[in-house]
Amino acid sequence: MTFLLRISKYISYAEKFILILILSLMVLLSFLQVILRNFFDTGILWLDPFLRHLVLWIAFLGASLATQNDKHINIDILSRFLSQKNKHISKIINQIFAAVVALLLFYASVKFIFDELDAQTTIFTISSFEIKSYHMQIIIPVGFALMFFRFIISAINNFVIFSEIRKK
Secondary structure, eight states, rough: OOOHHHHHHHHHHHHHHHHHHHHHHHHHHHHHHHHHHHHHHHHOHHHHHHHHHHHHHHHHHHHHHHHTOOOOOOTTTTGGGGGHHHHOOOOHHHHHHHHHHHHHHHHHHHHHHHHHHHHTOEEEEEEEEEEEHHHHTTTHHHHHHHHHHHHHHHHHHHHHHHHHHHHH
């Protein structure tokens, strides 16, 4: 279990670094676009679609970190009325269900990426270098895979806690 937690911790360091990098890039590029439009009556043509796709990256990396910190969407009305032992059972069931949903969405997003790969849709071109839609949308299956991994780790962790409570 500690091995999985260590892997998750290193992944979260990378996610945080990438999030900071992307958010800083988004702020700088947005500021540049505003300056260019307001003072020079021009702009960078490819910048708006690029920024929209960076929001996708922010969303999926943020969702993965939220899942790791157990801050993902959670309906816990029932768990308020449960005993400590039953709360962990409820959490395990919820996390396994969420992991299955994340896995199904991962498979659907992989199919989506393959469809985009077949379509070869160009989002924008930067000096004869074409950025295809799947280049920017690859974060979708990666994000769902990370969330699946984090939900499974959380379910295992709650199972260990439940086992310790049960022994007492």
